[in-house]
Amino acid sequence: MKQNTLKAAVLISGTGSNLKALINAVESAGLELNIVRVVSNCEDAAGITHATAANIPVKVISHTAFPDRQSHDAAVTKVLQQDQAELIILAGYMRILSEDFTNNYCGRMINLHPSLLPLYKGLDTYNRALLSGDTQTGASIHFVTAGLDSGPVISQVKIPILPDDDVASLSTRLGPLEHKLLVATVELFCNRKVHYQQDSVLYLGHALEQPLQLKHDGSFF
Numbered sequence: 001m002k003q004n005t006l007k008a009a010v011l012i013s014g015t016g017s018n019l020k021a022l023i024n025a026v027e028s029a030g031l032e033l034n035i036v037r038v039v040s041n042c043e044d045a046a047g048i049t050h051a052t053a054a055n056i057p058v059k060v061i062s063h064t065a066f067p068d069r070q071s072h073d074a075a076v077t078k079v080l081q082q083d084q085a086e087l088i089i090l091a092g093y094m095r096i097l098s099e100d101f102t103n104n105y106c107g108r109m110i111n112l113h114p115s116l117l118p119l120y121k122g123l124d125t126y127n128r129a130l131l132s133g134d135t136q137t138g139a140s141i142h143f144v145t146a147g148l149d150s151g152p153v154i155s156q157v158k159i160p161i162l163p164d165d166d167v168a169s170l171s172t173r174l175g176p177l178e179h180k181l182l183v184a185t186v187e188l189f190c191n192r193k194v195h196y197q198q199d200s201v202l203y204l205g206h207a208l209e210q211p212l213q214l215k216h217d218g219s220f221f
């Protein structure tokens with residue numbers, strides 16, 4: 001690994017398929033990323049096994065052990081600081097974050113969300129897209145700022161909603177594309193092509209007017 005390889009921490013709560021996609025990309029596709037830590041707020045998160053199999057240090061910090069959101073986030077912050085993580089990747093981390101935490105990592109923390117933001121912040125996104133009669137759905141990666149699933153959107157991937165689609169079929173079709181979106185977006189950070197500036201995304205030095213769109217082959221257009 002090169003000396004200036006970006007150090008990232010990945011925060012999870014569950015399955016960790018996106019974490020696994022990042023690990024695969026590092027191990028087999030030449031992604032120059034140093035995953036220095038995985039943090040889970042759930043001790044039984046299945047994704048922990050992906051980290052241990054790849055020899056990535058894991059810290060379980062259960063939110064149930066803390067009196068409030070702020071003290072839990074402070075414990076997470078302490079670990080991230082010890083690890084000198086430069087990029088914080090929320091990959092299925094099912095926690096609302098305190099303002100101290102989002103302020104502290106403003107411009108250095110990204111979240112993967114299963115909708116075409118700004119549509120459908122929060123939960124149950126596929127169902128809400130179906131109920132609204134939308135003709136497409138997708139996933140977004142955004143910088144995390146105070147406010148649920150807010151913050152400037154860096155990148156998106158879209159799929160059409162077909163007449164027979166339901167939540168399960170959308171999730172099956174979108175899952176692999178979410179993985180590609182995360183890997184391709186993190187690669188932009190590894191190559192220092194993306195930065196945060198005053199509530200906007202700088203891509204190659206210019207403010208993005210629209211999120212980058214991922215082609216289904218894994219590249220942006």
Ligand code: GRF
Pocket residue numbers: 012013014015016017018019047091092093112113114139178
């Ligand atoms: C993904 O669908 C992501 O969009 C959402 O949570 C899910 C995480 O899946 N934020 P996994 O734990 O990475 O498998």
